[in-house]
Amino acid sequence: MADIRTNRLAPDEYARNFADAHPPLTPAQALVESDRCFFCYDAPCIQACPTGIDIPSFIRKIATGDPKGAAKDILTQNIMGSVCARVCPTEVLCEGECVRTAQEERPVRIGALQRYATDWLFDAGVQLFKAGPASGKKVAVVGGGPAGLSCAHRLAMLGHAVTVFEARSKLGGLNEYGVAAYKVAGEIAQREVDYLLAVGNIRVETEKMLGGHIELAKLRREYDAVFLGMGLAGVNGLGIDAENVDGVYDAIGYIGTLRQAKDLSALPVGRKVVVIGGGMTAIDIACQTKRLGAEEVTIVYRRGPEQMGASHKEQDWAQTNGVLIRHWARPVRIVTESGMVGAVEFEYTRAGKGGKLAGTGERFTMAADMVFKAIGQALVADPTVDGSKQVLEMEDGRIAVDGGRHTSLEGVWAGGDCVAGGQDLTVAAVEDGKQAALSIDAWLRGEAVQPAKSKGASHG
Ligand SMILES: Cc1cc2nc3c(=O)[nH]c(=O)nc-3n(C[C@H](O)[C@H](O)[C@H](O)COP(=O)(O)OP(=O)(O)OC[C@H]3O[C@@H](n4cnc5c(N)ncnc54)[C@H](O)[C@@H]3O)c2cc1C
Ligand code: SF4
16 A cells, blocks of 8 residues: 655754755855966856856956855856856856866866855845836737746846736746755745845736636737747657556646645655655655655656766765666556555666667566656647647757847847756856847847748857
8 A cells, every 4th residue: 555644754854854954154155265266268167057147257356355246247147147146057157167177076166155255145135227218119928937037037127117927926937936955045036036036127927827718919019029938838748558548747737846845744644655766856766755755755757877867976965865766668568556656667778789779688676655756847728829720830849049139029028947958057047038138138129020930040
């Protein structure tokens, strides 16, 4: 019988397990860490940051006791620099390129320093930005996640009147509903949203869904330009029998509930948890169910560690949390007991001809009270169709855009997870929003024509 229960832990254990995973630097630690930077000319870390933050410049400001100047350097390029400091996989971005690594096998802790500067600014309550002189133009932004909010903020700074349409009741997108709780502990995501909206000239309409309450054609008629930043609201299925029985969950839905829970002890969690997938979502659901008190948590991924979407650091983090990762196996059947999940049957896999995944025919069964599907998300097509007609050019199931984040429709831009060729990271969505805003601004001011999106001209 499936063992799924609430209250697996003592009350103080929940608080401990979901507190900030990485404590902030003290002022003294920030000074010492900033002193490790070589302040490289043509610094490779800047190239590696998708938002192009001038990292040596902000670190120098911390070193000289100017955290406000440091925060300005960061937020001018990346208005969501506070959350990015906590969630960026820095090991494959800025810190991955740090020259210090060659000397000391340890990069400058760029993310931690970025957090130090932005926390200082928010704690001090200093607003650095204000809306620009009114241009008389109106822009609709669909989706209040990192892409949409970054676009809205930059457009407001450039003088345009922005309305954000968000399907949910809160802004923030996956910063609020998806990213692991211990990465963005407390009210960090909403604090950033409040800071961003305080720029002025951004109107917000929550619980307004494109494809439901509003239509693209109407937005195009009523606004001078439209930005689509609605992420990926759909979840991929496993495509096997009984994947919808009780006890099989969509990882992102469960994480969303966890992130909004007032009382974590009230969340039911299994004794034996099996997670299917290999990306950040798989790592996050595995670590969080372990921290909710699950006894055995196993991630099963169909290929090897090198092919996992999660970085080595994230894989190590999962193992530090007591999560077991098994590679080269794929689920073939959910085994049910009294109408609920009881186990998952897997088939061993291998890389066949040309690297194509092949089953070996050998099988094994793993007992499970709870199974999480974490094999990626998909664009919900509704917003991109008008009536029954597909109105936006698509590429690999996502919206096709060019370098300026133009779509194939005049006056419509898109960015973040919903577009093809991106990195599916918060920082990349922020950059998309920023680039789209600059492109929209040039177009609204008559300084650029919107080229028809040419096939294959993906921004990635
Ligand atoms: C579980 C999980 C953990 C992650 N962890 C990390 C991490 O640690 N680090 C990292 O860099 N990245 C992480 N990511 C990826 C990152 O969260 C995304 O790349 C980023 O949030 C994309 O931003 P976005 O604005 O494109 O989309 P989203 O954040 O998804 O925001 C889209 C917004 O649009 C709204 N919306 C959707 N459809 C409509 C509609 N039809 N009408 C109106 N509004 C709509 C949604 O409600 C949402 O608010 C994680 C993702 C997941 C799923
Ligand atoms: S935004 Fe992310 S990638 Fe860029 S410097 Fe900050 S932590 Fe590094």
